[in-house]
Amino acid sequence: xxQGEEDPQALSIQEGENATMxxxxxxxxxxxxxxxxxxxxxxxxxxxxxxxxxxxxxxxLRVTLDTSKKSSSLLITASRAADTAxxxxxxxMYSGGGADGLTFGxxxxxxxxx
Amino acid sequence: GAGVSQSPRYKVAKRGQDVALRCDPISxxxxxxxxxxxxxxxxxxxxxFQNEAQLDKSGLxxxxxxxxxxxxxxxxxxxxxxxxxxxxxxxxxxxxxxAGGLGELFFGEGSRLTVL
Numbered sequence: 309x310x311q312g313e314e315d316p317q318a319l320s321i322q323e324g325e326n327a328t329m330x331x332x333x334x335x336x337x338x339x340x341x342x343x344x345x346x347x348x349x350x351x352x353x354x355x356x357x358x359x360x361x362x363x364x365x366x367x368x369l370r371v372t373l374d375t376s377k378k379s380s381s382l383l384i385t386a387s388r389a390a391d392t393a394x395x396x397x398x399x400x401m402y403s404g405g406g407a408d409g410l411t412f413g414x415x416x417x418x419x420x421x422x
Numbered sequence: 423g424a425g426v427s428q429s430p431r432y433k434v435a436k437r438g439q440d441v442a443l444r445c446d447p448i449s450x451x452x453x454x455x456x457x458x459x460x461x462x463x464x465x466x467x468x469x470x471f472q473n474e475a476q477l478d479k480s481g482l483x484x485x486x487x488x489x490x491x492x493x494x495x496x497x498x499x500x501x502x503x504x505x506x507x508x509x510x511x512x513x514x515x516x517x518x519x520x521a522g523g524l525g526e527l528f529f530g531e532g533s534r535l536t537v538l
Contacts, residue, residue: 341526350426350513350529351465396464400524409455409521412464 313413314397320419327384329416331397332377338400340373341410342382345394354382354395389422424448428514428530435504435537443499443533445514453517455527456489456499458510465513470521471497477521504537511535 315330339358343351357364357373357380364371370383384391394417398410427446435441447454452473457465467481473494491497501508511534515527
């Protein structure tokens with residue numbers, strides 16, 4: 309089963325615009341991560357935010373986390389054509405009862421129009 | 423190489439055939455995961471190894487799926503008597519950390535299995 313739900317499922321914007329993707333999850337987490345996947349490739353880690361953090365930046369990426377609403381957002385500023393990819397949020401929910409690693413959402417497919 | 427390596431990248435099997443997918447994680451990484459990714463979906467957890475021990479196999483969809491990591495490095499995911507619903511990309515990921523304190527997972531490029 310998939311813990312996270314990304315919104316929107318697909319997003320198409322013009323190069324230079326900002327792209328915002330949202331993720332909601334259901335249970336308590338240790339941390340939340342965002343990954344990127346280019347078509348036909350593996351996933352690449354972008355950023356990790358811990359449950360006691362509210363905002364984190366990395367280059368053109370900004371991630372927020374609201375544990376009270378069980379939601380996170382990923383903002384990509386000044387988008388580029390090379391940002392075209394699928395973006396997944398993943399939660400680490402390990403509580404000692406199992407070891408199912410990260411649980412991924414269904415992803416947001418982002419298309420940047422040149 | 424420095425990354426996670428998976429082989430084969432592409433596998434076409436006839437229904438009923440057995441397949442074996444290989445994962446070579448980053449050297450020294452204790453945690454190894456297998457995920458299954460259907461077209462247009464996110465990765466779904468299959469199984470987790472801590473070194474050579476398979477600590478969680480709750481995601482394996484049936485007893486036709488079997489995974490091993492006998493020496494705590496290379497892992498093999500075996501699917502017996504393949505069915506069409508097994509068609510997917512199988513992703514391997516490794517981490518230097520243990521489940522319970524996972525940081526970043528490093529993924530391979532995946533093995534795309536098509537069952538005819």
